[in-house]
Amino acid sequence: MFPKNAWYVACMPDEIDAAPLSRKICNETIVLYRNGEQQAVALEDFCPHRGAPLSLGKVVDGKLVCGYHGLEMGCDGKTVSMPGQRVRGFPPIRAYPVIERHGFVWIWPGTGAPTALPALAWADNPEWAYGGGLFHIQCDYRLMVDNLMDLTHETYVHASSIGQKEIDEAPVTTRVNGDEVITSRYMENVNAPPFWRMALRGNGLPDDQRVDRWQVCHFTPPSNVLIEVGVALAGNGGQDAPAQLKASSIVVDFITPETETSIHYFWGMARNFRPDDQALTASIREGQGRIFSEDLEMLERQQRNLLAHPERKLLMLNIDAGGVQSRRVIDRLLLAERAAAEGAAADAAAAEGVTA
Ligand code: FES
Ligand SMILES: [Fe+2]
DSSP: OOOSSSOEEEEOGGGGSSSOEEEEETTEEEEEEEOTTSOEEEEESOOTTTOOOGGGSEEETTEEEOTTTOOEEOTTSOEEEBTTBOOTTSOOOOEEOEEEETTEEEEOOSSSOOOOOOOOTTTTOTTOEEEEEEEEEOSOHHHHHHHHHOGGGHHHHTTTTTOOHHHHHSOEEEEEETTEEEEEEEEEEEOOOHHHHHHHHHTTOOSSSOEEEEEEEEEETTTEEEEEEEEEETTSOGGGSOGGGEEEEEEEEEEEEEETTEEEEEEEEEEOSSTTOHHHHHHHHHHHHHHHHHHHHHHHHHHHHHHHOTTOOOOOOGGGHHHHHHHHHHHHHHHHHHHHHHHHHHHHHHHHHHHO
């Protein structure tokens, strides 16, 4: 179960530059492409003629042409033309609201009116650099939210890169602010693990001194997790230390459900030190990609276990509070969405009764 009335990342902009892209999002099979003005478009990946996937077609003069018998589709989901046929009466297919912004293509899979996109302070800002990637993972999107809202696992899953025993020892605090859930952990006067030593060097800082380290995870609906992370040379104020004494960044996680048990995981890191250093962007991206691929097997095997044993009750420890609170927010949104859908269905039935 996932909220549908929400903006999700559908794809990276370059994924639709050359050819139409088929992607299942929230159980909807969708084709994404660029129209004549190079704007991103999202339609049902279903040709109204015989049901062929439109994504097997191609874009001609900004119009998507079905690869089976040449039906030409408009960006609004209406049929435009077909060689030797009259297509005016063809039923339209669904067109989804799409926005390309902040370096991502966003889609609104629900039928409710779209709201504003989330504000991302670091995007479109020349003082920040971003590097990231996309993983396909066979797990419920909420397992990924749990993973990101409790970084205790770093000590075990990421032992050789960002893990350290002090993560386990530092208390974690969780608070809820409306629909936002924030989990924070601070470690003082610790050794920097290898990934952070690389980042310190990348910012021209020594990598062999004690540091203060922080992790502040922010969940916002539907399934976005932005994590303030960093290390500062010890005793200089930690997260508030002057910029020249720390290496800090934001771990960016946009989780787009594909099905109930699979996700498109858009991960990355935004940093505001040395933003023009492309080699640094590449090495951070490479390191982060390696780290996140370590989560992949854990999540997929966890999902398989849960599917095999739906009756098993799981435990909730204090480290799980971030995930638990995030699920409460999601559950609240799901309830509201269901109530709105039932209200709309009742209204439609009543209107039919009046006209019958
Ligand atoms: S199935 Fe698309 S044109 Fe026939
Ligand atoms: Fe992880």
